[in-house]
Amino acid sequence: AQSVTQPDIHITVSEGASLELRCNYSYGATPYLFWYVQSPGQGLQLLLKYFSGDTLVQGIKGFEAEFKRSQSSFNLRKPSVHWSDAAEYFCAAQPWGAQKLVFGQGTRLTINP
Amino acid sequence: DGGITQSPKYLFRKEGQNVTLSCEQNLNHDAMYWYRQDPGQGLRLIYYSQIVNDFQKGDIAEGYSVSREKKESFPLTVTSAQKNPTAFYLCAVTTGGIYGYGYTFGSGTRLTVV
Numbered sequence: 001a002q003s004v005t006q007p008d009i010h011i012t013v014s015e016g017a018s019l020e021l022r023c024n025y026s027y028g029a030t031p032y033l034f035w036y037v038q039s040p041g042q043g044l045q046l047l048l049k050y051f052s053g054d055t056l057v058q059g060i061k062g063f064e065a066e067f068k069r070s071q072s073s074f075n076l077r078k079p080s081v082h083w084s085d086a087a088e089y090f091c092a093a094q095p096w097g098a099q100k101l102v103f104g105q106g107t108r109l110t111i112n113p
Numbered sequence: 114d115g116g117i118t119q120s121p122k123y124l125f126r127k128e129g130q131n132v133t134l135s136c137e138q139n140l141n142h143d144a145m146y147w148y149r150q151d152p153g154q155g156l157r158l159i160y161y162s163q164i165v166n167d168f169q170k171g172d173i174a175e176g177y178s179v180s181r182e183k184k185e186s187f188p189l190t191v192t193s194a195q196k197n198p199t200a201f202y203l204c205a206v207t208t209g210g211i212y213g214y215g216y217t218f219g220s221g222t223r224l225t226v227v
Contacts, residue, residue: 100158100161
């Protein structure tokens, strides 16, 4: 079945440390891939997206993601997190020719001061 | 919100009442979606509409109804048949291209049963 998996429900990192959030997808063909961030009580904001081409994608707020076809992964990274990065992060996939997105379960990020 | 307005931000419902959540967009996109979000359960699709006067059930449509009389508007009614309506509701619009390249989301409505 087509799906998006975020293996980590909750991650805690210290401020200034590096971050990697994992995302795996299960599709026959590579879908469009997205990362969204949600602050408490807010809607989701697009961080970055991958359609094709360069496998390292730059996004807003200093985030980047790397697409690895061999691993069916699209992991989100940030070299140095800030307390304001505490939020929930969702990975999503959109198959070619489909309008609906399929979301992962989300990863809640906590930042220790 | 990128051109999507959800109202109200907070809504309280008494047992047995129907309530309607509003979603309006000025992005001129055809496809609109309603999601429900519960703690630890991610986003679950309730209904979606790809064109005016047409809509399809998502994964958890029971107890909900929608209409799509105008391109700009896609209201969601939470009926008394929905036994556990307390949740955060998000409206989204497909953005860009023929098939769209992801969603733009509204800021959400938090519904609480009192």
